[in-house]
Every structure is written in C-alpha cells, then in structure tokens.
Amino acid sequence: MNLAPSSIDAPVGIFDSGVGGLSVLRHIRSQLPHEHLLYFADSGFAPYGDKSEEVLGERALAVTAFLLERGVKAMVVACNTATVAAIALLRKRYPDLPIVGVEPGxxxxxxxxxxxxxxxxxxxxxxxxxxxxxxxxxxxxxxxxxxxxxxxxxxxxxxxxxxxxxxxxxxxxxxxxxxxxxxxxxxxxxxxxxxxxxxxxxxxxxxxxxxxxxxxxDTGDAVARQLARLLAAAGTLRTAGNGSVTGFTTASEAALSAAFNGLIGIEPPVHEVRLGQLRI
The missing domain is CATH 3.40.50.1860 (Rossmann fold)
Structure with missing residues (x-):
C-alpha cells in the first residue's frame, strides 16, 4: 500500500500496550519539540505479553489504521513486545510510511x-x-x-x-x-x-x-534520534512552531490523563476509543 506524501504539519503516531510508551514520548518531545504527537495507549487490550504474535500483528495493524485515519506521517511502535511481533508486518503493509520500533539496547x-x-x-x-x-x-x-x-x-x-x-x-x-x-x-x-x-x-x-x-x-533517546533522521530524510521534519500531544486510550480516559500528568507532567486532551467501532 502506498501513502500520499505527508505534510510537515501532520502528526506522528506513537502506540504502546499502555502507559509505558510515555517514556519514549518524553524523549521525542525533548528532541522534537515542534512535532504534533498522537499517543495511543491500548490499555483495554493489555497486557500484550501473553498474546500470540498473530494476535498482536492484527492489533498493531488496527491501531496503525486508526492513527493513519488521523493523518499521521510516521509511526513509533513504543512497545518492545509489539515491535518483536509486528514491526515487519507493519513495514510490509506500509512500505512508504516511516516506522520506528524499539528493541532492548x-x-x-x-x-x-x-x-x-x-x-x-x-x-x-x-x-x-x-x-x-x-x-x-x-x-x-x-x-x-x-x-x-x-x-x-x-x-x-x-x-x-x-x-x-x-x-x-x-x-x-x-x-x-x-x-x-x-x-x-x-x-x-x-x-x-x-x-x-x-x-x-x-x-x-x-x-x-x-x-x-x-x-x-534506556533506548528512548535512540528511538527519538531515529525518528528525527527518518522525518528529515522524508522532508517532513517540523522545525518551527509549538508541538502538541493528544492521547487516545482503549481503557479509561481518566487513567491515561492521570498517567500523562503523574509520569511526565503534561495534561493533553485524551479521548477514549474502541477499535472496530472507532468511537470517540
């Protein structure tokens, strides 16, 4: 599947099984302060660790499709388990989309x-x-x-x-x-x-x-640097203006809001969603 050229002002999608990927988002915000970020916490489907690679691959495709509908220009799989299970599948499905995974350093x-x-x-x-x-x-x-x-x-x-x-x-x-x-x-x-x-x-x-x-x-710093390289190579690195963060969760909106505030000290808008129904 080929994707249309992405706008510089388009957001970057980041997803994890829950709040762990906030440690990666923290590095991305520090290194790329001008980027708009969409963070997807799949807490309603967690934990990922007890699920098969086939199930996790299907889930990663569903989350990526959700974020692509919101116009993301790149994806960060901010979960080690999902990276192991699904990164190759995502890159095969979306060969023109910059995708960064995480792996133990x-x-x-x-x-x-x-x-x-x-x-x-x-x-x-x-x-x-x-x-x-x-x-x-x-x-x-x-x-x-x-x-x-x-x-x-x-x-x-x-x-x-x-x-x-x-x-x-x-x-x-x-x-x-x-x-x-x-x-x-x-x-x-x-x-x-x-x-x-x-x-x-x-x-x-x-x-x-x-x-x-x-x-x-902690490999979060390396992930942020790799994302910056891929965006620069694609000509979509945002270098001016204030960045933003928006959260999505398949569990509790209040819980993700509390995690944003308690773990990394920010209070972005958060929306509860249901994959398949795509309810917000």
Missing amino acids: LKPAAAASHNRKIGVLATDATLSGEKFLQLRDQISQASGAQFLLQPCVGLADQIELGELDSETTAAMLERYIAPLLAEGADTLVLGCTHYPLVQASIEQVIAKATDRHVTLV
Whole structure:
C-alpha cells in the first residue's frame, strides 16, 4: 500500500500496550519539540505479553489504521513486545510510511559495559522472540558480551497500575535485579518501555545491593534520534512552531490523563476509543 506524501504539519503516531510508551514520548518531545504527537495507549487490550504474535500483528495493524485515519506521517511502535511481533508486518503493509520500533539496547549496553556482563530486564515475550535472540547472538559474537536474560513477569502490569514506588513493586524489582548484580552485571538494559518509569526505584535496589556503579540503558533517546533522521530524510521534519500531544486510550480516559500528568507532567486532551467501532 502506498501513502500520499505527508505534510510537515501532520502528526506522528506513537502506540504502546499502555502507559509505558510515555517514556519514549518524553524523549521525542525533548528532541522534537515542534512535532504534533498522537499517543495511543491500548490499555483495554493489555497486557500484550501473553498474546500470540498473530494476535498482536492484527492489533498493531488496527491501531496503525486508526492513527493513519488521523493523518499521521510516521509511526513509533513504543512497545518492545509489539515491535518483536509486528514491526515487519507493519513495514510490509506500509512500505512508504516511516516506522520506528524499539528493541532492548544491547549494542549500547555492550559498548558501556566494562566487564561484558549485562543484565537484560524485559518481558518473557520479548526475551523469547526470534528477533531479539538473533540480535543477542549477533552482538554477543561481535563484542564478547554475556547477556543475562531476566524475564520480569508482572512488572509492566504494576507500572500500568501506577504502582511506581509501592512495596510490591520494590520487592519485585529486587527479586529480578539482585541475581543479575550477584552474577556481576555492571550494566542493565531496560528492555521494556515501562521500566524507565521506575528508574528511581531501580536505582534504589542497585544501591542497596552493591556499591559498584551500574549503568542503566534506556533506548528512548535512540528511538527519538531515529525518528528525527527518518522525518528529515522524508522532508517532513517540523522545525518551527509549538508541538502538541493528544492521547487516545482503549481503557479509561481518566487513567491515561492521570498517567500523562503523574509520569511526565503534561495534561493533553485524551479521548477514549474502541477499535472496530472507532468511537470517540
């Protein structure tokens, strides 16, 4: 399917299974302050991690179609699990649409690590995906890095509920991170876009477990830079004027509004939608 040339003033679409992609949106707003952004939180269909690649592919196509109807000039799949499951499908369906996915930052982690022992925190779906395992093997062979994979069952759900600094979340983080530090990891990859939202709690767990410096790798900055490159290449990078943010959610409008305010300190308009019915 070919798309008509996009206007410079057209918005960029960003979607995630919930509020985790706000960590990516935060980087995009910082680096591309003139762009209009449409953020789609598919919280009514979450979690993505327990669904098949076929189901997630169909869902990603539905969300992308919804955002294309609103004129987006580019798409950011701000979800590691959706990227693994659906990015190839989206690029095949829309070859002329700039699409940026997210993946755990193994390459920058290998560059940052001094002892080549790197912990990777992610969902089980991400860590078991063929795309991720190929990337791990490629970078491990090139750098000699040892990647210690840690599925973080339930962590994204806790963050989705707004449990950023609760005792339950802290205990979960300690259970997942402490063994990686005990194995000598000096770098931790935050392999789910939800996880940077609890970075302060992660740092507390690290400080409690070790006096060594541990580097945290968040790929949101790299995603924003790649988006800027693609927009510039397409001639659609907006370089003047004030940017804006609009939110869409398949769950609670109030919940997404609270997440925007509480997690990244903004109060954009938010609309509740139903895919298929496209009710706003």
